[in-house]
Amino acid sequence: MENKDNELNFDQNTPQGGDQGGQLLTRKVAVDKDGKHSFLFWLIIPVVMIWLSIGYITGFVKDKPLWSGGKNVLGETTSVVPYFQQHGSFTENLDQAFITFWFDDAWLSQYLEAYPKLKSNNFPGVIAVFVNGIETPNYMNWAQLGILQKDGWEITDHSLAHDCSMQNWNVEKISYEYRTSKFILWKNNLSADIFVTPCGVDSEIMREEAKKTFMGYRTVDPGLNDPKNVNFYNLKVKNVDDKITTSEMRSWVDEAKDSKSWLILVFHKVGEKNTEPGGDEFNTSWENFQDVVNYVKESNIKVVVPRQIMTSQKP
Numbered sequence: 001m002e003n004k005d006n007e008l009n010f011d012q013n014t015p016q017g018g019d020q021g022g023q024l025l026t027r028k029v030a031v032d033k034d035g036k037h038s039f040l041f042w043l044i045i046p047v048v049m050i051w052l053s054i055g056y057i058t059g060f061v062k063d064k065p066l067w068s069g070g071k072n073v074l075g076e077t078t079s080v081v082p083y084f085q086q087h088g089s090f091t092e093n094l095d096q097a098f099i100t101f102w103f104d105d106a107w108l109s110q111y112l113e114a115y116p117k118l119k120s121n122n123f124p125g126v127i128a129v130f131v132n133g134i135e136t137p138n139y140m141n142w143a144q145l146g147i148l149q150k151d152g153w154e155i156t157d158h159s160l161a162h163d164c165s166m167q168n169w170n171v172e173k174i175s176y177e178y179r180t181s182k183f184i185l186w187k188n189n190l191s192a193d194i195f196v197t198p199c200g201v202d203s204e205i206m207r208e209e210a211k212k213t214f215m216g217y218r219t220v221d222p223g224l225n226d227p228k229n230v231n232f233y234n235l236k237v238k239n240v241d242d243k244i245t246t247s248e249m250r251s252w253v254d255e256a257k258d259s260k261s262w263l264i265l266v267f268h269k270v271g272e273k274n275t276e277p278g279g280d281e282f283n284t285s286w287e288n289f290q291d292v293v294n295y296v297k298e299s300n301i302k303v304v305v306p307r308q309i310m311t312s313q314k315p
């Protein structure tokens with residue numbers, strides 16, 4: 001229906017109208033009755049050629065992208081600052097405290113609640129992606145993970161199936177899980193250097209196999225890390241569940257600051273409204289999450305992703 005209206009409008013707006021419309025004129029210009037090109041056609045070709053040649057030489061016929069003139073979309077003139085100049089060196093001074101916000105399982109609430117809060121403070125985060133959960137209800141989708149990665153978040157691998165009996169698996173099964181989950185992440189343009197074990201389970205084989213596929217390995221072993229001497233296959237964390245109070249979280253931040261340690265805070269769901277009796281042990285309330293982020297901001301501790309600490313290690 002819409003197409004038909006357009007056709008009608010086209011006919012009405014064409015000066016020649018009806019059968020004498022633009023199409024016919026074009027045909028007349030290009031080819032005359034006995035199939036030969038008309039005089040008008042041969043006149044147009046040289047004119048177009050000359051116009052293009054002059055345009056090429058003087059530079060006015062050019063498809064210039066917006067940035068080529070150093071102007072942004074608002075028309076303001078800007079200059080391109082090299083990445084290093086803008087963000088400083090890739091290597092951090094390790095003689096200071098660091099904090100990492102690490103979110104396990106890729107829950108949708110981490111994207112909807114935690115991400116904007118961190119972003120408003122210019123803090124990056126880390127996401128542990130349980131691959132088979134992606135694109136299922138209550139979990140993020142691939143596009144959202146891509147946005148996080150582009151925004152400076154680090155992607156980590158949290159297995160294919162989130163099987164919490166993985167510590168009992170044999171080496172072949174573990175190796176398959178590592179390689180396949182990493183490959184699927186890679187196919188979705190996400191790169192993961194660290195493996196995060198499901199439910200924090202751990203075994204000697206899991207740890208040894210991880211060294212073949214990953215640059216780091218994280219369980220839920222509690223503790224702080226020494227930024228100057230990190231064992232990336234034995235990262236220590238502080239777990240945040242629904243029973244952890246804001247004063248406990250604040251005391252961890254203080255401890256990290258005083259001891260110049262690297263504190264990794266592990267969250268699951270953030271700010272989900274839970275109506276079930278007893279709540280959800282894996283949910284951090286919105287109030288508590290805000291409180292700890294604000295406290296970190298006040299404390300002036302550098303918020304990093306593991307890759308920043310990894311690339312700053314002395315050989």
Ligand SMILES: [Zn+2]
Pocket residue numbers: 104105130158162197198199
């Ligand atoms: Zn998990």
